[in-house]
Amino acid sequence: MPRRTIGLVAHDHKKDDLISWAVSQRQRLQTHRLVATGTTGRLLEEALGQPVHRYNSGPLGGDQQIGALISEGGLDALVFFWDPLYPAPHDPDVKALLRLCSVWNVPVACNRASADLMFGVQSLDSDSYQRDVPVY
Numbered sequence: 001m002p003r004r005t006i007g008l009v010a011h012d013h014k015k016d017d018l019i020s021w022a023v024s025q026r027q028r029l030q031t032h033r034l035v036a037t038g039t040t041g042r043l044l045e046e047a048l049g050q051p052v053h054r055y056n057s058g059p060l061g062g063d064q065q066i067g068a069l070i071s072e073g074g075l076d077a078l079v080f081f082w083d084p085l086y087p088a089p090h091d092p093d094v095k096a097l098l099r100l101c102s103v104w105n106v107p108v109a110c111n112r113a114s115a116d117l118m119f120g121v122q123s124l125d126s127d128s129y130q131r132d133v134p135v136y
């Protein structure tokens with residue numbers, strides 16, 4: 001199995017979602033090198049028992065550090081559960097990171113359904129494809 005570098009990032013209200021998704025995919029993630037923003041990385045490391053390279057916390061420049069990694073060709077995929085309901089103080093950095101994913105054709109999953117598709121847990125071609133619809 002090739003070892004890829006996977007970025008994992010979540011905003012505060014989305015951290016539980018990301019951690020529970022990552023734990024459900026522990027075996028898949030185990031074969032890859034994981035990088036994350038500060039708080040997300042600490043929580044992931046605790047939950048997965050796997051080393052996670054931690055950049056700064058998002059508001060302190062972590063998104064930009066992951067963006068720099070992308071521009072150097074060092075990131076294979078990003079799972080970024082950003083928060084559509086609460087604005088972040090560092091919104092420009094969030095937008096810049098998502099922009100660089102588009103510029104450099106890095107696959108980015110912004111929720112559990114897209115992360116499942118990215119990692120082959122689900123396929124749109126499969127009769128069994130389903131996604132949860134959240135209730136707000």
Ligand SMILES: O=C(CO)COP(=O)(O)O
Binds near residue numbers: 056062
């Ligand atoms: O704010 C973030 C991404 O924009 C995430 O940062 P933390 O993982 O440090 O909470």
